[in-house]
Amino acid sequence: MIGIAGAGAFGTALALALAKRGHEVRLWARNPDQVRLMRETGRNDTALPGVELPGTVSAHEDIGEVCGGDALLLTMPMQALGGALDAWPQIDGRQPLVACCKGVDLTTLRGPVAVIEARRPGAQAAILTGPSFAADIARGLPTALTLATRDGGALQELLSTPTLRIYRTDDVIGAELGGALKNVVAIAAGTVIGAGLGDSARAALMTRGYAEMVRLAGALGGRAETLAGLSGFGDLVLTCTSAQSRNFRFGCALGKGEAFDPRLTVEGVATARAVVELAAGRGIEMPVTAMVNALALGRIALNDAIEQLMSRPLKQE
Template identity: 90%
Template sequence: MIGIAGAGAFGTALAVALAKGGREVRLWARDPQQIRLMHETGRNDHALPGVELPQNVSIRAEIGDICGGEALLLAMPMQALGGALDAWPQVGARQPLVACCKGVDLTTLRGPVAVIEARRPEAQAAILTGPSFAADIARGLPTALTLATSGKGEALQELLSTPTLRIYRTDDVIGAELGGALKNVVAIAAGTVIGAGLGDSARAALMTRGYAEMVRLAEALGARAETLAGLSGFGDLVLTCTSSQSRNFRFGVALGTGEAFDPRVTVEGVATARAVVELARGMGIDMPVTAMVNALALGKIALNDAIGQLMSRPLKQE
């Protein structure tokens, strides 16, 4: 049995894919009304409209019901991860704990695996990340993801792989975490460029310089550059900077056009930018794209001023 804590779009999509791959899946949801509707309709239309839940996905209201299996996937926003583990003493070390979120914790300035390890040091902690949209996974479209863990990950890799979900394994946890977190920040910047009408050439330049920032910070924190060149870094960056399915990209477009953005939609890159600006400042690392995104999201700088600052940076060798 695989337990999934979080019946949002990504948690539900993983439940569908893993169940179609022959696994027994227990999906925990917090909202009683959502649970009732899923039982009645056999779908989770709140998160993934029109996607049928396979028979081997059972919906659970008690967190203890999804614990003790072969793995527990924690599919929730990054900023909610630590609080959820604090509130769930039932979640122990009887199974690997796999973070299915991307970002940097605002309190500790650490990634998801470090947040898990701080609260469950005896458990095998891992992160599942990479270029993926929930709708694609749920529809059975081919998707490749990265599983990062410092422990032996072969069994977990096999468990989470299906005919349509290909899992690659790495022991570079920091690299995988930062790739998934920082690409959201760059995606906001890319969306801002498009929203402001600056064109695809400007977006390509922005993505390139943003990727350089990703590698710079990751290497300073002990990650390997080749990890950032893989699925969890470059692959995810390309996806989220070029598709309107990305919430971070859509948020950036709204910044660029000056339109309001739905406050109910989680945009992980906003909190990540805040955390990374603080982290980079403490390490003396220059991250102008991240700083621009943070200032724009907080309303501390006008769009034209932000663009002007980036374009007026000192000329140098690439």
């Protein structure tokens, strides 16, 4: 049995993929009404409308019922991860705990694996990250992800399916920061497109944003080759070029001067705030991230942000 804590689009999509591999999957949802509807209809229309759940996927409102299996996937937003672990003593770490969120915790300035390890010492903690949209996984379209863990490869085999190819790395820091920082760059890319600055500007922004990703990851112990893989470059390309990305859509709204739906979680906003603080404490220059943070907080006008980035001192690439 594989447990999934979080019945949003991504958690539900993973449940579908793993069930097709033959696993029993138990899916926890926070809202009892959502659980009831999933049981009654055999679908999770709240997250993935119209997608049928196979009989091997069951819905639960008691978190204890999804614990104790071969692995527990934690698919809540990054900023909710620590609080969830604090509130759920039922998650005791006897099974591997796999974070399926991307970001940096605002309180501790830690990534998902470090948040898990701090609250469940001794547990096998991992992160599943990379270029993926829930709708693609749910439809059974080919997708490749990175599993970062300091332990062996049993999880890689467990979570791989005919349409979900899992690559493994022991570079947890690199994988965490690749997934977190690409969301920030995606906001910036969306802002460029929303403001009508063109695809050439987006390409330049993505490239300089990628340089920031590599710079911060390297300073914190991550490896450049990890950032060049699925969890860094791959995810960056996807989220900076598709309107399926919430971060990209949020950036487009910023660029157009439009409001964005406050009900939608945009992980890159909190990540930008956390990374600005993290980088400042180490003297690391992150101009794109700093501008995204300032724009998201309303501290700078878009035209001023563009001017400041374009007037930075000329340098060797």
